Amino acid sequence: MAENVTEVGKKLHMGSLRIGLFTDTYAPQINGVSISLQLVSEGLQRRGHQVTIFAPKIPGYKDDQPGVVRLPSLKYLNDPPIYVAVLGTPRSTWSLTRKHFDVLHAHSPLTVGLLAYFTASTKNLPLIYTYHTSITDYTHYLKIIGGTGVIRHAARWFSTTSTNLGDQIVVPSPKFHRLLLEQKVTKPIITIPNGIDLSNFKAVKNPGSFRNRLGLSADAPILLSVGRVDPEKRLDFLIDAFVRMSERVPDAHLVFAGDGGARKKLEEHAAATNVSDRIHFLGMVNRAELPDLLHDATIFLSASTTEVHPISVIEAIASGLPLVVVQDEAFEGMIVENENGHLTPLDVGVFSDTLVKLLSDPEKLARYGKRSTELSEKFSIEGQVSALENLYFEAILQNWRGSFVSRISARLKF
Numbered sequence: 001m002a003e004n005v006t007e008v009g010k011k012l013h014m015g016s017l018r019i020g021l022f023t024d025t026y027a028p029q030i031n032g033v034s035i036s037l038q039l040v041s042e043g044l045q046r047r048g049h050q051v052t053i054f055a056p057k058i059p060g061y062k063d064d065q066p067g068v069v070r071l072p073s074l075k076y077l078n079d080p081p082i083y084v085a086v087l088g089t090p091r092s093t094w095s096l097t098r099k100h101f102d103v104l105h106a107h108s109p110l111t112v113g114l115l116a117y118f119t120a121s122t123k124n125l126p127l128i129y130t131y132h133t134s135i136t137d138y139t140h141y142l143k144i145i146g147g148t149g150v151i152r153h154a155a156r157w158f159s160t161t162s163t164n165l166g167d168q169i170v171v172p173s174p175k176f177h178r179l180l181l182e183q184k185v186t187k188p189i190i191t192i193p194n195g196i197d198l199s200n201f202k203a204v205k206n207p208g209s210f211r212n213r214l215g216l217s218a219d220a221p222i223l224l225s226v227g228r229v230d231p232e233k234r235l236d237f238l239i240d241a242f243v244r245m246s247e248r249v250p251d252a253h254l255v256f257a258g259d260g261g262a263r264k265k266l267e268e269h270a271a272a273t274n275v276s277d278r279i280h281f282l283g284m285v286n287r288a289e290l291p292d293l294l295h296d297a298t299i300f301l302s303a304s305t306t307e308v309h310p311i312s313v314i315e316a317i318a319s320g321l322p323l324v325v326v327q328d329e330a331f332e333g334m335i336v337e338n339e340n341g342h343l344t345p346l347d348v349g350v351f352s353d354t355l356v357k358l359l360s361d362p363e364k365l366a367r368y369g370k371r372s373t374e375l376s377e378k379f380s381i382e383g384q385v386s387a388l389e390n391l392y393f394e395a396i397l398q399n400w401r402g403s404f405v406s407r408i409s410a411r412l413k414f
Contacts, residue, residue: 015048016048016049016050017044017049017050017102017103017389017392017393017396018049018050018052018099018100018101018102018103019044019049019050019051019052019101019102019103019104019105019392020052020054020099020101020103020104020105020116020119021037021040021041021051021052021053021054021105021107022053022054022055022104022105022106022107022108022112022113022115022116023037023053023054023055023106023107023108023112024055024056024084024085024107024108024110024111024112024113025055025082025108026038026053026055026056026068027061027063028058028061029058030284030287031228032132032194032308032310032311032312033107033108033132033133035287035311036132036194036311037053037107039195039196039197039381039384040381040384040385040388041053041067043195043381043382043384043385044385044388044389045067047385047389049389050067051067052067052068052069052099052101053067053068053069054069054071054085054096054112054115054116055068055069055070055071055085055112056070056071056073056083056084056085056111056112057070057071057072057073057083057085058070058073058083059083071085071086071112071115072085072086073085073086074086084110084111085111085112085115086111087111087114087115087118096115096119101119101123101125102125102392102396103125103126103127103128103392103395103396104116104119104120104125104126104127104128105127105128105129105130105388105392106127106128106129106130106166107129107130107132108132109129109158109159109162109163113129113162113165114162116129117165117166120167124399125399126167126168126392126395126396126398126399127165127166127167128166128167128168128169128170128391128392128395129162129163129165129166129168129169129170130169130170130171130172131163131169131170131171131176131180131308132172132308133308156183159183160183160184160185163180163183163185163187164185164186164187166187167187167188167395167398167399168187168188168190168391168394168395169185169187169188169189169190170189170190170191170192170388170391171189171190171191171192171308172191172192172193172194172308172309173191173193173308173309173329173330173332173333174191174329174332174333175308175309175328175329175330175332176308176309177189177191178329190391192384192387192388192391193309193333193378193379193383193384194309194310194311194314194379194384195314195379195380195381195382195383195384195385196311196314196315196318196379196380196381197380197381198318198376198377198379198380198381200291201290201291201294201315201318201319201376202318202319202320202373203291204291204292204295205291205292206289206292207292207295207296208296209289209292209296210255210282210289210292210293210296211296214253214255214280216253217251219251220251220252220253221249221251221252221253221298221299221359222252222253222255222296222297222298222299223238223242223252223253223254223255223297223298223299223301223355224255224257224293224294224297224298224299224300224301224316224321225238225254225255225256225257225258225300225301225302226257226258226285226290226293226294226300226312226315226316227257227258227302227304227310227312228258228259228260229256229258229259229260229261229262229263229266230260230261230262231261231262232304232306233260233262233302233303233304233306234303234304234305234326234346235256235262235266235303236265236266236269237303237326237346237348237351238254238301238303239254239266239269239270239273239279240348241303241348241351241352241355242254242275242278242279242352243273243274243275244348244349244352245352245353245355245356246274246275246278248356249355249356249359252278252359253278253279253280254278254279254280255280255282255293255297256279256280256281256282257282257283257284257285257290257293258282258283258284258285259283259284263281263283266281267281290315291315291319294315294316294319294321295319295320297319297321298321298322298359298365299321299322299323299324299355299358299359299365300313300316300321300322300323300324300341301323301324301325302323302325302326302331303325303326303346303351304326304328305326305327305328305330305346307328307330307331308330309330309334310330310331313325313331313334313335314334314376314379316372317334317335317340317372317373317375317376317379318372318373318376318379319372320369320370320372320373321369321372322340322341322358322364322365322368322369322372323335323340323341323342323368323372324341324342324344324351324354324355324358325341325342325343325344326343326344326345326346326351327343327344327345327346328343331343333375333378334375334376334379336371336375339368339371339375340368340369340371340372340375341368341372342354342358
């Protein structure tokens with residue numbers, strides 16, 4: 001640490017920290033982890049800290065920000081394209097041995113996460129680990145063997161073992177706190193919700209721009225889904241629910257923003273319905289335009305039960321949108337039943353009926369939207385960064401105390 005540090009109660013004051021963030025997914029990949037890391041990195045730097053991000057190299061992509069170290073990588077999946085870092089190469093070893101850190105923070109249990117663990121062990125540094133993704137929910141990406149009991153058991157073992165490598169564990173939601181306790185994780189667990197720059201989503205620069213792009217009137221209801229287009233998101237469920245309600249709300253439109261490996265099948269599914277002209281696929285939307293899209297929408301939708309603490313939902317409530325989602329603990333604190341939206345069972349009929357009732361009540365839509373904005377105040381990037389600062393400093397102090405006791409104990413043995 002570059003400067004002095006003092007402790008006042010539970011609030012900590014610190015100087016400039018040298019922080020290493022390790023991740024297996026980063027720009028140009030667009031997902032919740034990548035977006036969260038960019039926001040956290042920028043927030044820490046604004047508070048005077050030195051941040052270095054270690055991530056796999058993506059062929060053809062050049063970072064436009066300093067402090068990003070790209071590690072040699074190999075392509076693991078084609079659709080979507082996923083690259084994993086190659087450990088032990090001269091480049092990565094040289095980079096890490098030359099850099100000095102106060103604390104390391106791993107955001108993945110895979111190769112880059114293991115590199116963080118090896119570096120922390122070698123340099124005797126505290127290691128924070130954020131559990132972003134339930135590994136057991138993604139075994140289907142292993143194709144043929146992914147659904148077997150052996151693989152699911154192995155995934156659970158790996159999840160517990162890799163998480164216990166951290167000195168302190170961060171989870172973005174109470175859902176994952178409970179999950180890790182069930183998986184017998186023994187390290188201290190702290191819940192720090194994801195945060196965003198709320199100001200970007202409370203205002204709109206180009207109102208109506210997406211309605212104009214889609215050729216929709218100002219009063220046509222837009223049901224919006226934003227995020228990866230992958231099987232675990234259950235976007236086909238949203239299409240089925242939309243088809244079921246379409247005759248009762250004939251001017252409504254369903255809009256998907258995002259891309260992924262399941263997009264082709266989803267488009268084929270939509271094309272086979274009798275309302276294909278009212279189902280729209282925007283593909284990836286520039287993040288600078290996302291607030292405009294959210295403000296043009298009427299209701300935000302989700303049918304996923306594999307979320308942790310979705311950034312997309314925080315962005316939706318910050319934009320003042322009501323929500324209708326399938327029940328999942330990940331939405332705890334963001335969606336309150338009968339206040340800013342509805343949580344339904346995974347039932348197409350119930351989901352579609354809920355949408356129809358909400359769309360028929362303009363007063364309730366407005367009230368829900370206002371409440372969403374109020375609830376979003378808990379999820380600022382400033383709050384997330386402040387909590388991480390506090391955790392980093394506590395971890396550094398604990399690491400220093402442990403090293404000090406070890407040195408004293410060693411001397412007393414002589």
